[in-house]
């Protein structure tokens with residue numbers, strides 16, 4: 001995820017209402033499109049789903065991931081996990097949050113993934129230019145000052161992405177609820193090149 005970083009993309013040029021811009025299928029409508037159609041972003045997503053469902057055929061899978069792997073990654077919009085890792089529908093569990101940090105809730109998902117849905121391997125993916133590098137735990141104090149309540153959760157900000165990947169690997173490997181902790185590997189995804197770099201977990 002990225003905070004405080006202005007988009008490098010110029011605003012989309014206006015397009016005819018029946019022509020999709022050459023970006024993703026649910027790209028943000030331009031001001032002129034919004035004014036004409038009244039569509040929200042969510043409306044566009046729902047419309048895209050209608051097209052998806054029209055072409056969809058039930059692959060007949062059960063819920064257990066084919067590759068028996070769970071991927072824990074940052075929610076960053078520049079990280080397309082399925083494309084970047086060559087994953088197909090049904091291959092893996094995908095668990096994402098701000099930073100790809102191994103929190104208690106990620107452990108909850110991994111525990112269910114391993115014990116109820118048969119996964120064995122864990123892949124952790126952080127990335128370059130993560131928004132959590134721009135934050136500190138002071139963010140919790142800022143929130144407390146603003147809303148009068150201190151969040152119970154840690155921000156999980158970090159300065160050294162490699163060290164944070166190591167910490168995440170360690171949290172998985174030492175967790176008592178997980179059945180399989182022998183195949184846990186961590187990586188940093190470079191948002192400029194699309195390449196993964198493995199982090200030595202030692």
Ligand SMILES: [Zn+2]
Pocket residue numbers: 001002074075076098099100127129130131132
């Ligand atoms: Zn991130």
